[in-house]
Amino acid sequence: MALLIIPMTCFGSTLAISPPCQTPDDFVAATSPGHITIGGLFAIHEKMLSSEDYPRRPEIQKCVGFEISIFLQALAMIHSIEMINNSPLLSGVTLGYEIYDTCTEVTVAMAATLRFLSKLNCSREIVEFKCDYSSYMPRVKAVIGAGYSEITMAVSRMLNLQLMPQVSYESTAEILSDKIRFPSFLRTVPSDFYQTKAMAHLIQKSGWNWIGIIATDDDYGRLALNTFTVQTAANNVCIAFKEVLPAFLSDNTIEVRINETLEKIIAEAQVNVIVVFLRQFHVFKLFSKAIERNINKIWIASDNWSTATKITTIPNVKRIGKVVGFTFRRGNMSSFHSFLQNLHIFPSENNKPLHEYAMLLSACAYVKDSDLSQCISNNSQGTLAYKANEDIERNFSLRNDFLWDYTEPGLVHSIQLAVRALGHAIRDLCQARDCQNPNAFQPWELLDVLKNVTFTDEGNSFHFDANGDMNTGYDVVLWKEIDGHMTITKMAQYDLKNDVFIITDQETKNEFRNLKQIQSKCSKECSPGQMKKTTRSQHICCYECVNCPENHYSNQTDMDHCLLCNNETHWAPVRSTRCFEKEVEYLNWNDSLAILLLSLSLLGILFVLAIGIIFTRNLNTPIVKSSGGLLVCYVILLCHFLNFASTGFFIGEPQDFTCKTRQTLFGVSFTLCISCILMKSLKILLAFSFDPKLQNFLKCLYKPILIIFTCTGIQVVICTIWLIFAAPAVEENVSLPRVIILECEEGSVLAFGTMLGYIAILAFICFIFAFKGRKLPEHYNEAKFITFGMLIYFIAWITFIPVYATTFGKYLPAVEIIVILISNYGILCCTFFPKCYVILCKQETNTKSAFLKMIYSYSSHAASSLAISHVSLDSTNSSITMTDPSSGGRSAAWQEGKDLQAQAFAHICRENATRVSKILPRKRISSI
Numbered sequence: 001m002a003l004l005i006i007p008m009t010c011f012g013s014t015l016a017i018s019p020p021c022q023t024p025d026d027f028v029a030a031t032s033p034g035h036i037t038i039g040g041l042f043a044i045h046e047k048m049l050s051s052e053d054y055p056r057r058p059e060i061q062k063c064v065g066f067e068i069s070i071f072l073q074a075l076a077m078i079h080s081i082e083m084i085n086n087s088p089l090l091s092g093v094t095l096g097y098e099i100y101d102t103c104t105e106v107t108v109a110m111a112a113t114l115r116f117l118s119k120l121n122c123s124r125e126i127v128e129f130k131c132d133y134s135s136y137m138p139r140v141k142a143v144i145g146a147g148y149s150e151i152t153m154a155v156s157r158m159l160n161l162q163l164m165p166q167v168s169y170e171s172t173a174e175i176l177s178d179k180i181r182f183p184s185f186l187r188t189v190p191s192d193f194y195q196t197k198a199m200a201h202l203i204q205k206s207g208w209n210w211i212g213i214i215a216t217d218d219d220y221g222r223l224a225l226n227t228f229t230v231q232t233a234a235n236n237v238c239i240a241f242k243e244v245l246p247a248f249l250s251d252n253t254i255e256v257r258i259n260e261t262l263e264k265i266i267a268e269a270q271v272n273v274i275v276v277f278l279r280q281f282h283v284f285k286l287f288s289k290a291i292e293r294n295i296n297k298i299w300i301a302s303d304n305w306s307t308a309t310k311i312t313t314i315p316n317v318k319r320i321g322k323v324v325g326f327t328f329r330r331g332n333m334s335s336f337h338s339f340l341q342n343l344h345i346f347p348s349e350n351n352k353p354l355h356e357y358a359m360l361l362s363a364c365a366y367v368k369d370s371d372l373s374q375c376i377s378n379n380s381q382g383t384l385a386y387k388a389n390e391d392i393e394r395n396f397s398l399r400n401d402f403l404w405d406y407t408e409p410g411l412v413h414s415i416q417l418a419v420r421a422l423g424h425a426i427r428d429l430c431q432a433r434d435c436q437n438p439n440a441f442q443p444w445e446l447l448d449v450l451k452n453v454t455f456t457d458e459g460n461s462f463h464f465d466a467n468g469d470m471n472t473g474y475d476v477v478l479w480k481e482i483d484g485h486m487t488i489t490k491m492a493q494y495d496l497k498n499d500v501f502i503i504t505d506q507e508t509k510n511e512f513r514n515l516k517q518i519q520s521k522c523s524k525e526c527s528p529g530q531m532k533k534t535t536r537s538q539h540i541c542c543y544e545c546v547n548c549p550e551n552h553y554s555n556q557t558d559m560d561h562c563l564l565c566n567n568e569t570h571w572a573p574v575r576s577t578r579c580f581e582k583e584v585e586y587l588n589w590n591d592s593l594a595i596l597l598l599s600l601s602l603l604g605i606l607f608v609l610a611i612g613i614i615f616t617r618n619l620n621t622p623i624v625k626s627s628g629g630l631l632v633c634y635v636i637l638l639c640h641f642l643n644f645a646s647t648g649f650f651i652g653e654p655q656d657f658t659c660k661t662r663q664t665l666f667g668v669s670f671t672l673c674i675s676c677i678l679m680k681s682l683k684i685l686l687a688f689s690f691d692p693k694l695q696n697f698l699k700c701l702y703k704p705i706l707i708i709f710t711c712t713g714i715q716v717v718i719c720t721i722w723l724i725f726a727a728p729a730v731e732e733n734v735s736l737p738r739v740i741i742l743e744c745e746e747g748s749v750l751a752f753g754t755m756l757g758y759i760a761i762l763a764f765i766c767f768i769f770a771f772k773g774r775k776l777p778e779h780y781n782e783a784k785f786i787t788f789g790m791l792i793y794f795i796a797w798i799t800f801i802p803v804y805a806t807t808f809g810k811y812l813p814a815v816e817i818i819v820i821l822i823s824n825y826g827i828l829c830c831t832f833f834p835k836c837y838v839i840l841c842k843q844e845t846n847t848k849s850a851f852l853k854m855i856y857s858y859s860s861h862a863a864s865s866l867a868i869s870h871v872s873l874d875s876t877n878s879s880i881t882m883t884d885p886s887s888g889g890r891s892a893a894w895q896e897g898k899d900l901q902a903q904a905f906a907h908i909c910r911e912n913a914t915r916v917s918k919i920l921p922r923k924r925i926s927s928i
Helices: 068-085 106-117 149-159 192-205 219-234 254-267 280-292 334-341 352-363 369-379 389-398 409-430 443-451 506-517 592-617 629-650 656-687 692-701 704-725 749-772 782-806 812-841 848-878 892-919
Strands: 014-016 028-032 036-042 045-048 063-066 095-101 142-144 166-168 185-187 210-216 238-245 273-277 297-301 321-328 383-385 454-457 460-463 474-482 485-495 500-502 530-536 539-547 583-585 729-733 739-745
Touching (some): 028 068, 036 106, 063 352, 068 095, 068 334, 068 352, 095 409, 142 443, 149 166, 149 185, 192 219, 210 219, 210 254, 219 238, 238 539, 254 280, 321 409, 485 506, 592 812, 629 656, 656 749, 739 812
Parallel strands (some): 036 095, 210 238, 210 273, 273 297
Antiparallel strands (some): 028 095, 045 063, 321 474, 454 460, 474 485, 729 739
């Protein structure tokens, strides 16, 4: 270890802190000789003292504002170099150092860089201009630093001229990974790309989406702001405001901008999370004023200040809220701790920052430890007076733990890695060279080796990647108050490669849960069953919550869109969190309407059976024989039975068999029924018609068996073609929102319509024939009732068409059942109920004599009508009137009419006797 000796020559005198530079050697902060010299850049003071707004002379001013944490970083470099010198790594080659204080100013750092580039062993401090610096031997072989990206970029552009290796321990700006612009730059910390990515991930994982950002107005702040904006957008996080502060404390507007920033924070009440990319002295001023205004937020700290003791020791700092920060991975600090414990023993006159620290410590000898940092900061702004040498040494020994409290382990480890990387690269380079000679190699040769060097530290392997970065990862820290003091505790590790947080203990998991309890959102969280509706076009995080519409759902909070259910099989009500499976519905047997319709069908079947029994027991009565005989009646009754039975195929779960059977059974049986009734209508019209032309036509047409088989056969053909080419089948109707209707799809609407249309045509023909025979004998006039039955059929089925076309759902089959029942009941009642009434209630009219009397009465009336019609026709045609004198003026035409009436009556009697004989047993009617 080099001897660090503090000169005690200032007893009883007053010394200025960090005097302005008079000679180049005055400019050096700390130095130690060696075979190979490494430069160092540290912002040990926070600013240059100047009474003017901007420089008026090109001179380096006095630096003020002693930064203890940065001073410790410079000591970490010195310690690491001494560790290598005391190890067998370089085999007799020692490393020296020249450390410069940049005073947090780019111009000061540039001046130090000029000295780094100046020619070695030259009597004058000169930097030669050359077209080729391959053989140029500068003062130092490599530079460690600077810490701040703004300064690092400026320094790197100068070092690029000679490709002098520059290894930064803290500069994280993403742009520095660009090897085209910064070919000689390397760093032992990750790029801000990973830090901003980790921050955005943490924010998104914590459920925050409405945040603020504060950054510095320089390359580092602007680049971090831009990168973080991209990362937040990728994680659906919105930025409510972006505030930019002046980069340097020498800027007189910094106080105004901090106040404006705090006003903005207060105005944005919904923003409870603020990301801060600032330097330590910015954060110190910001938090000091935030405490005064009682601003309580969650602050996301960048690696610049996340472990800064200067900020954690601000009075009442706990009032600012919670601080979650990212810091570089730490290493073994025991060696450095021992170094700090023994720092007071061997001070060095070649270490001006140590000299200054000793004086500041002595000036604050009677200040409590909690106020020591502020005392040092205040005293470093001016001049100090000391009393005795013993006071300095005693204060060093009594407060040897003060520096340890201000140590930032992550940064110290990064500096150690930077020095070790250079040490291993020099070792590899010096294996074939005599490196005790300062001219053994040029800096650019060291750079080539350094890019590819690999070394181990505490069992971990380290190397630079293609971008010159050493991606060591991050620790996530949380500021917690323990025993009245703000303590920085490690919460988790961030794995750069896998973009995950590694949490090892339950307490840390609880801390993460507590963070999630704090809301930082532009809008309230949309619950499951709702979706976001954006209200501000510039921010997707500001929205209203609207309920998911029907058949849509959302099962998570803050969903951008509701998910659509499978409309064929599932449904969802309004504001649903899941889809429900649709219920399969059909006209079930236990449905009340189905039970009612089945009851009516069974009642109809009972009527059919009852009528069949009545007709069987009264088989030989005129009323039964006049109905076409037992065979025809039984066929018609069987058709009615089948029609009623077919309604059962419309109820229950549809099957392919029932779908095919129900329409075919109804169509064929109803056609057969109408065919039989049509035959009866022709028979009645033939029996009681007196029009010769009509009689001849009806005689030719009246072929009962042929009519029935032909009419029914056509319907059978229609149904057969239907079943072959487009048979009805079971279909799931998914058009309804909440149910699946299991129904029979008719296969072909044309075939279905043809079947019904054919029945309608037969019914219409039957209606015409029956209408012509509507004036037959009263108790035996079937034609009149057939007419009514057909009218009921037409009314029912005409009504059915629009109702069937507009009805949907499981009750659609019920519509057809109702129409079948109405038409079936109508024809059954009109065809058989009047006859049953006569058979049961008017038995006196159901005799042969009553029947013949009825025929005589009808025939007399028909003959009179026919004769009168004939006479009227003749008188109209001849216009002749004759008078019989003996008749008292009666005309001859009148007499002729009477004769014609007698002839007509005789003719009608003969004809009716012949026709009636077909209905009744043969009987002589001469007595009538």
